[in-house]
Amino acid sequence: MSGATPLLELRDVKKYFPAGGARMPWVAPRWVKAVDGVNLSIHAGETVGLVGESGCGKTTTTRLILRLERPTQGQVLFEGRDVFALKGRDLQRYRQSVQAVFQDPYSSLNPRMRIGDIIGEPLEAQGGLSRQTIKAKVGDALSLVGLRPANATRFPHEFSGGQRQRIAIARAIATSARLIVLDEPVSALDVSIRAQIMTLLEDLQRQLGVSFLFIGHDLATVIHISQRIAVMYLGNIVEEASADVLSATPMHPYTRALFAAALPPDPFEAPITAMVEGGVPTALAPPSGCHFHPRCPYAMARCSTEAPELLPVDGRAIACHLYSECLSVPSS
Amino acid sequence: MSTLLHVTDLRTTYVTHGGGRPVAAVDGVSFDLERGECLGLVGESGSGKTTTCLSIVGLLPAAARIDGGSIEFDGQQLVGRSAEELSEIRGRQIAMILQDPMASLNPLLTIYDQVAEPAYYHRGARGTGLRRHVLDLLRAVRIPSPEVRMAEYPHQMSGGMRQRVVGAIALSAGPQLIIADEPTTNLDVTIQAQYLNLLKDLQRRTGVSLLFVTHNLGIVAHMCDRVAVMYAGQIVEQGPVRDLFQTPRHPYTQALLRSIPKLGSREPLYAIPGQPPDLAELPGGCAFHPRCPRALETCASEAPPETAIAARHLARCWLLNP
Amino acid sequence: MRAPGRARKLLKDVPILPGVILLALILTAIFADVIAPYDPTVPVAGAKVFQPPFWMNGGSLIAPFGTDFQGRDVLSRLIYGARVSLLVGITGTLVAGGIGLTLGILAGYLGGWVDHAVMRLTDAWLALPFLMFAIFLAALLGAGVSNIIIVFGLVYWTRYARVIRGEVLTLREREFVRLAQVAGVSTPKIVMRHIVPNVMNTWMVLASLTVGVVIVTEASLSFLGVGVPPPTPAWGSMLADARSTLMVGYWWLTVLPGLCISAVVLAANLFGDWLRVRLDPQRRDL
Numbered sequence: 001m002s003g004a005t006p007l008l009e010l011r012d013v014k015k016y017f018p019a020g021g022a023r024m025p026w027v028a029p030r031w032v033k034a035v036d037g038v039n040l041s042i043h044a045g046e047t048v049g050l051v052g053e054s055g056c057g058k059t060t061t062t063r064l065i066l067r068l069e070r071p072t073q074g075q076v077l078f079e080g081r082d083v084f085a086l087k088g089r090d091l092q093r094y095r096q097s098v099q100a101v102f103q104d105p106y107s108s109l110n111p112r113m114r115i116g117d118i119i120g121e122p123l124e125a126q127g128g129l130s131r132q133t134i135k136a137k138v139g140d141a142l143s144l145v146g147l148r149p150a151n152a153t154r155f156p157h158e159f160s161g162g163q164r165q166r167i168a169i170a171r172a173i174a175t176s177a178r179l180i181v182l183d184e185p186v187s188a189l190d191v192s193i194r195a196q197i198m199t200l201l202e203d204l205q206r207q208l209g210v211s212f213l214f215i216g217h218d219l220a221t222v223i224h225i226s227q228r229i230a231v232m233y234l235g236n237i238v239e240e241a242s243a244d245v246l247s248a249t250p251m252h253p254y255t256r257a258l259f260a261a262a263l264p265p266d267p268f269e270a271p272i273t274a275m276v277e278g279g280v281p282t283a284l285a286p287p288s289g290c291h292f293h294p295r296c297p298y299a300m301a302r303c304s305t306e307a308p309e310l311l312p313v314d315g316r317a318i319a320c321h322l323y324s325e326c327l328s329v330p331s332s
Numbered sequence: 333m334s335t336l337l338h339v340t341d342l343r344t345t346y347v348t349h350g351g352g353r354p355v356a357a358v359d360g361v362s363f364d365l366e367r368g369e370c371l372g373l374v375g376e377s378g379s380g381k382t383t384t385c386l387s388i389v390g391l392l393p394a395a396a397r398i399d400g401g402s403i404e405f406d407g408q409q410l411v412g413r414s415a416e417e418l419s420e421i422r423g424r425q426i427a428m429i430l431q432d433p434m435a436s437l438n439p440l441l442t443i444y445d446q447v448a449e450p451a452y453y454h455r456g457a458r459g460t461g462l463r464r465h466v467l468d469l470l471r472a473v474r475i476p477s478p479e480v481r482m483a484e485y486p487h488q489m490s491g492g493m494r495q496r497v498v499g500a501i502a503l504s505a506g507p508q509l510i511i512a513d514e515p516t517t518n519l520d521v522t523i524q525a526q527y528l529n530l531l532k533d534l535q536r537r538t539g540v541s542l543l544f545v546t547h548n549l550g551i552v553a554h555m556c557d558r559v560a561v562m563y564a565g566q567i568v569e570q571g572p573v574r575d576l577f578q579t580p581r582h583p584y585t586q587a588l589l590r591s592i593p594k595l596g597s598r599e600p601l602y603a604i605p606g607q608p609p610d611l612a613e614l615p616g617g618c619a620f621h622p623r624c625p626r627a628l629e630t631c632a633s634e635a636p637p638e639t640a641i642a643a644r645h646l647a648r649c650w651l652l653n654p
Numbered sequence: 655m656r657a658p659g660r661a662r663k664l665l666k667d668v669p670i671l672p673g674v675i676l677l678a679l680i681l682t683a684i685f686a687d688v689i690a691p692y693d694p695t696v697p698v699a700g701a702k703v704f705q706p707p708f709w710m711n712g713g714s715l716i717a718p719f720g721t722d723f724q725g726r727d728v729l730s731r732l733i734y735g736a737r738v739s740l741l742v743g744i745t746g747t748l749v750a751g752g753i754g755l756t757l758g759i760l761a762g763y764l765g766g767w768v769d770h771a772v773m774r775l776t777d778a779w780l781a782l783p784f785l786m787f788a789i790f791l792a793a794l795l796g797a798g799v800s801n802i803i804i805v806f807g808l809v810y811w812t813r814y815a816r817v818i819r820g821e822v823l824t825l826r827e828r829e830f831v832r833l834a835q836v837a838g839v840s841t842p843k844i845v846m847r848h849i850v851p852n853v854m855n856t857w858m859v860l861a862s863l864t865v866g867v868v869i870v871t872e873a874s875l876s877f878l879g880v881g882v883p884p885p886t887p888a889w890g891s892m893l894a895d896a897r898s899t900l901m902v903g904y905w906w907l908t909v910l911p912g913l914c915i916s917a918v919v920l921a922a923n924l925f926g927d928w929l930r931v932r933l934d935p936q937r938r939d940l
Contacts (some may be wrong), residue, residue: 066836095837099837101834102833123839124839162607168833175837191549192546192604195603196605202600219521258521258522262550263528263550264595265549265552266594268574279491
């Protein structure tokens with residue numbers, strides 16, 4: 001990517017949650033290491049995909065970016081400035097610039113508010129806009145997502161799941177946000193509607209130049225819409241590459257397991273190979289060294305004692321001892 | 333006879349609250365399932381796939397009833413049977429695996445109790461024989477250290493393992509048919525792959541037939557021998573998996589396949605316009621016609637019949653029947 | 655504010671009997687001056703003291719439900735008593751509900767030490783026996799309708815606080831609340847716009863159930879002499895005044911006010927029950 005300052009940057013971000021209730025003062029605290037040293041950049045106008053299974057920390061990462069949680073360590077930088085040091089007007093500007101769309105279209109909209117008020121809410125929070133201006137912007141946002149502006153007087157229950165998600169997207173673009181965090185935006189929608197929303201998002205990016213952080217668990221969906229992808233496992237990014245490079249040659253054993261498990265709708269392809277056994281361990285007591293080593297088919301002795309760093313290899317970044325030692329891709 | 337399940341013209345309706353005409357969740361569904369075969373039932377919300385399964389197994393909610401058609405299972409007619417008879421058939425010959433393992437397992441009973449129950453009631457297994465049977469089942473579903481695990485409770489296990497236990501319970505009485513309704517939707521992708529592998533393996537070993545309900549065409553492509561695509565309460569296309577994926581004949585199937593992102597391809601997705609219909613207000617004629625890119629005039633007024641395209645490949649479309 | 659047609663759907667299956675009773679109560683209270691045949695504080699001319707109801711021996715239509723120990727018309731006293739019960743019942747509930755709603759929202763939404771503090775306060779408060787506490791407060795504040803209302807507010811807020819806090823805890827995690835936070839909406843606005851409207855259903859159900867309780871408690875307080883002071887007629891004090899005469903056979907002085915109390919409380923409870931059922935699945939319908 002270009003050397004320009006990234007729009008959003010996470011520098012060695014960690015978020016630990018205290019685990020367990022009351023404890024004796026002499027007992028060492030236990031931590032759930034939800035995010036354990038994450039480095040990520042998003043540039044203007046690009047879509048970065050974040051893919052991983054349950055417990056990998058992608059939701060916590062979004063909460064950190066959206067300022068719903070404070071990092072235990074590390075920095076979140078927006079246009080080079082620490083997001084958690086912002087106050088007053090600067091903070092307000094951040095809020096307008098970074099918006100979100102969540103997974104459940106049925107709980108993203110307040111059932112007692114009209115659509116126009118829902119979409120206008122971030123505009124109103126920004127302050128200083130007349131009611132006419134807000135109304136006009138709401139109308140524009142609705143048109144951009146393919147709904148008629150007259151819908152502003154209706155209530156959420158009058159719309160289907162796909163339409164509600166469009167309304168949620170309209171709310172996210174109403175303030176001319178520069179970055180929208182999308183947390184599983186199509187997972188709860190019917191299959192035939194998903195393509196509509198994906199196409200809408202791509203169109204919006206082309207028209208508005210907005211960046212997306214697209215979080216999902218379905219590899220094919222995430223790869224389709226993203227230019228770059230980061231794969232997370234138990235609080236760390238294990239591999240990061242452009243979407244094309246990643247789908248052509250996944251290198252990290254976990255990434256390869258994800259690819260093997262992603263079933264293409266093509267009965268002529270190879271049968272299912274479950275490359276890994278077992279489930280994701282708890283973030284409360286992650287395995288030592290490389291978190292993935294107990295499930296890794298290529299684990300070496302070193303993997304259980306030393307956590308690999310995310311190192312640049314061959315146009316991508318990868319955290320795996322296999323690659324820090326020898327650069328050849330092991331045959332499966 | 334190699335046909336295990338023979339469903340003809342099944343029609344199941346729901347009463348709506350507020351009165352009004354009953355809504356047909358399943359409206360003239362016909363399909364066969366052979367012994368040892370895996371049939372995929374694909375559809376979105378409102379397509380009727382879950383209602384079809386509940387109709388077969390006799391577990392419809394109070395607001396629903398089978399209005400017509402026949403369900404022949406192993407030579408016996410299931411429609412019109414009493415609740416007790418259906419319950420007997422249910423445990424012994426038909427088993428179900430549902431989406432949420434936590435809801436399928438009793439939190440207060442041990443794994444042993446729950447896996448043993450069907451064999452105890454329907455096969456009369458007791459004592460050491462029963463114990464051995466439970467251990468065999470747990471090993472078959474690849475649960476490590478089964479002797480230890482069977483004394484545990486559901487909350488002590490992970491989601492993937494719980495779903496395996498559900499599989500063991502399903503197999504316990506030695507059924508001929510297992511109906512799996514979205515069993516992997518709540519599981520992580522890597523766990524899903526393991527689970528599907530397991531199901532396929534079990535199917536091959538025990539010869540049980542599998543009716544697999546899902547909205548995920550990828551799973552169908554890898555698990556099933558044949559597939560039936562449902563839309564608004566009807567089967568719009570059914571046939572062998574390879575035929576259907578290679579040459580889909582119904583516009584809905586074609587559109588669905590084109591709307592799914594495929595790994596390694598940056599082709600723009602085809603977005604089907606509109607949304608799945610409200611069953612209470614179906615468009616006249618073919619239910620898919622408002623969204624169909626190739627709709628003809630007749631499609632708006634008359635519903636197409638099922639047409640045979642090849643051996644066991646059928647579709648409901650006027651395009652095949654001008 | 656609501657889409658048309660929802661109002662009609664809401665009023666469908668309203669339970670008839672409770673609805674009629676409550677409606678009658680409200681109308682009686684409002685139009686007491688017009689409906690009541692006599693001034694409730696003054697003896698009726700032309701009637702004896704302790705005159706029985708008209709259908710009994712010795713009764714007459716001058717005082718249809720009889721008279722009390724001062725010769726005052728029982729019917730008029732019942733009618734004016736409705737006013738007191740309604741006033742105290744509704745206002746007391748509103749005060750209790752208001753306090754409970756505020757504390758419940760503060761505890762649920764702000765969490766942390768505010769939550770702990772409010773919950774411990776609620777626990778402590780709940781440990782106090784209601785009636786004793788009410789009597790104590792009433793004695794402290796002195797007689798008078800407004801004081802009674804304050805007493806009820808202070809006694810009954812806890813049930814609201816607990817329940818509303820629970821609702822708010824769930825609501826706080828709902829995505830539309832999180833998105834409002836992301837948009838930078840100020841906390842007071844989030845509470846007013848997102849939290850309060852979505853807990854109102856629960857609040858209304860609680861309120862309708864509390865009205866019955868308050869009316870009974872008012873009656874108890876009046877009965878014990880610390881409620882509404884004479885000569886204002888209140889159903890509870892009518893019971894109190896007449897308790898000694900029940901043995902002598904002047905049953906109408908206790909049974910009639912008692913029936914009124916029972917009818918209203920039962921109606922309020924049934925109505926509240928219906929409201930609870932009605933409002934819940936409707937939310938699911940959305």
